[in-house]
Amino acid sequence: MLEQLTRRQMIGGLAVAGPLAALGLSACGGGGGDAAVAAASTAAMDAHGATPVVDHGPVVAPRDPHVTFPAAAPPRSTTKVHKIEMEVDEHLLEIAEDRTMLAWCFAMKGEKGTLPGPVIRVTEGDRIDFTLHNTGTLPHSMDFHAAKISWSRHYGPVAPGESASFSFVARVPGVFMYHCGVPPVLLHIGQGQYGTIIVDPADESLLPPAQEFVIVQTDVYPGMNGATSDFAALQRADPELVVFNGYANQYTGDAAIRIRKNRVVRVFVQNAGPNRWSAFHVIGALFDRVYAEGIYPENLTRGCQTLNLSPSQGAVVEFTVDEDGSYPFVSHDFHDHAKGAFGLFTTNGEGTGGAG
Ligand SMILES: [Cu+2]
Missing domain, CATH: 2.60.40.420 (Cupredoxins -  blue copper proteins)
Structure with a gap:
């Protein structure tokens, strides 16, 4: 497999040279679920749309099975x-x-x-x-x-x-x-x-104990069958997918993010772009506290429905839910939501998410 992957890396590296050269650019310039959660996820997906299926032909390279990116935030640091x-x-x-x-x-x-x-x-x-x-x-x-x-x-x-x-x-x-x-x-x-x-x-x-998660949004322009990204699509800012933590519609079904009601949920939200803006919104919740950019008291906003992040920007949002159920999180730019910027917080099942 190593040899195959190495060869694929070589193919990927070479594949980029053509379109970039044509553009006058150089690449070298410089937790367990339950039936209720699954049903809720499916219903939410039906209601809010799913990533359209596109046929890209057979996958020609070996790959590891997808592993859900852990949404739980790492603990506070203890070293200087x-x-x-x-x-x-x-x-x-x-x-x-x-x-x-x-x-x-x-x-x-x-x-x-x-x-x-x-x-x-x-x-x-x-x-x-x-x-x-x-x-x-x-x-x-x-x-x-x-x-x-x-x-x-x-x-x-x-x-x-x-x-x-x-x-x-x-x-x-x-x-x-x-x-x-x-x-x-x-x-x-x-x-x-x-x-x-x-x-x-x-x-x-400023950030007392809470259930803490990290959500990073990106827009994705994959090439065919493992080639380097579609650079023309990148330049048009026309992504095939828009994803949270690297995978379309990742936190649904058994992978829905467990939260506890009446406990503060804190999300560190980042929009890594490279092109699309993010309109992070949790359906059924209001953000009680938002620190857009620097975490200082003067940057605190309350009663926020949607977080507006340009490419590269990050923020902290906090909310609580006082009713059991599922709470979808989306980019409220529904063009991007339909391309995979969708997931679920749920109080169903055991809370296995962030500490607190
Ligand atoms: Cu690089």
Whole structure:
């Protein structure tokens, strides 16, 4: 399988050269469910639409079965210095039922790459010592939106087989994107090189214990049978799929996200784009508290129905439900909802989600 995947990586790497060259661009420039939940999920899907089925022909490359991306947020950090080493893992991933894409994932060193990349959680004032090992086949880089450091000194391309390091102190609390910045950035983010870093406020009273989740929205433009993304579609901002945490309609059926009624649900929401805006909305709920961008008291909004996020923006939303049942979460841009930006919170079954 390794040989096949390696060959596929090569095919994917070569496949991009044609269309990019034609455009004058360079790729190298720079919890267990129950019947009630399943029924509720199906009913909600029927009511709110599902991803249209598109025939892309036979899948020609081997792939691992889809593993639900854990929506539960990692716990608050307990260390002041974080040594983070990431690699580039190029492999075929499922992004919807019977649909795959060749992803250029950021992965923690030695781990399998996922979409989105690993969720990092630190606290305001923590230092991050970061190293990128470019184990991919093209130059890549890393750009942390949580950092205030020089682009020209730290965010340059790292050649295949090379490593590069930089450090920064996370001085601003919030929900921030990280991504590759090698031109064309549109392609590298579109190919899966994105993730989220949560910077908790040093003042823990701003984010008291709650059931905590991470939802990252992206628009996806997969190529045919594992080739690199459809760059023309990326340029038109015309995605085939719009997904939460890397997979269309992921948190439905047995994978619906369990919450408890009368307990605060906190969602760290990120719109990684690369192109579409996000209109995050939970049907049947109002956001009692929203921190759009920096987590400071002056950024607090109450009584919010829909969170408006441009590509790259992140926010914290909190809500409670006082009635048992299922509560769909969508992009209220229903063009995108119909392409897979849909999931379910549910109080049915045991609460297995975030702590609190
Ligand atoms: Cu890259």
